[in-house]
Amino acid sequence: MGLPLVSIVIPAYNRPHTLEIAIDSVLEQTYPNIEIIICDDSTDDRVQEMLVPYLHSFPQIKYHKNERNLFLENWHKCFDLATGEYINYLMDDDTLHKEKIAKMIFFFNEFENITLVTSYRQTIDESGQFLPPIGATARLYEETRILDGKMLGNVALTRCLNVIGEPTTVLFRKKDLTELYGVYKGKQYSLINDLAAWLSLLSKGKAVYIPEALSYFRRHPNQNNNTLGLKAFSEWLDIMIASREDGFLDTNALFKTALHSYRERVRNYHQFVEDIMRIDRILTSLE
Incomplete structure (x- = not known):
């Protein structure tokens, strides 16, 4: 054809x-x-x-x-x-x-x-x-x-x-x-x-x-x-972090925006306490 x-x-x-x-x-x-x-x-x-x-x-x-x-x-x-x-x-x-x-x-x-x-x-x-x-x-x-x-x-x-x-x-x-x-x-x-x-x-x-x-x-x-279960949502945090290797979220401002978006999505669920603590550590390191 x-x-x-x-x-x-x-x-x-x-x-x-x-x-x-x-x-x-x-x-x-x-x-x-x-x-x-x-x-x-x-x-x-x-x-x-x-x-x-x-x-x-x-x-x-x-x-x-x-x-x-x-x-x-x-x-x-x-x-x-x-x-x-x-x-x-x-x-x-x-x-x-x-x-x-x-x-x-x-x-x-x-x-x-x-x-x-x-x-x-x-x-x-x-x-x-x-x-x-x-x-x-x-x-x-x-x-x-x-x-x-x-x-x-x-x-x-x-x-x-x-x-x-x-x-x-x-x-x-x-x-x-x-x-x-x-x-x-x-x-x-x-x-x-x-x-x-x-x-x-x-x-x-x-x-x-x-x-x-x-x-x-x-x-x-x-x-x-x-x-798949609510906990699978943690994949979003993993992929945000991994994506920086390819040049995504290439400024701290973009990375912070992504992290805050994720945090807002999960903040009312006790399953994500560890993820929120992880985000806090990352945000502190970006200051």
Whole structure:
């Protein structure tokens, strides 16, 4: 075709109904050269059974059922099996706008040193109805912007919010992600594995932000982040500190803003007493 192959990779887990909706949104893409990689970490066969007619009709869909539960390693398996030049993760409860890939890949083709393209994402409920944005999903800009990668990373870090987007939101070149997905500076993140990947990419180049809703982020009680536990939020403090090695939060003022944002988020929870003490020690050392 002459167009680079894009791999849409889906780490699936026990959600055949929403997975079917997600797959349909990929099959409706206006960009023609796409493969779909599904790595199934489910505890039963419902996903596999739902996929039977798809696998018969669409050769671009590749399905792999894990022999054991891989959890975060399933994300790595998806990445390894992808053969495309570009990768877009797709959560099995999210969906894509039909022009998402076409509109995003334009920027890789037309501009240099782009390592990440993201957009506004529309929040939806369990039945697909639109929801108002939450803090992290609020529209960042009203116009399309090409941004210094470290500047966009700093926006997320200083707010202690993943304003860049969930895994579904971002398109990137496979070769640009040199650490495993969700690994940053040698540490595997779980709650913010997406942000870990984005910082790795943003440290290498520029980002594009598109204000159109090019993906749909489903919010429901059974989301993976709701099962990881409150203590996993400590990952934010770890990644703030680690990010300075890559030139994020490169002034004491930015670093202090990030630390205070984190402190404000956790100050009413007794589980974070040690984190607050750690922040106090860091702030004292910066004086």
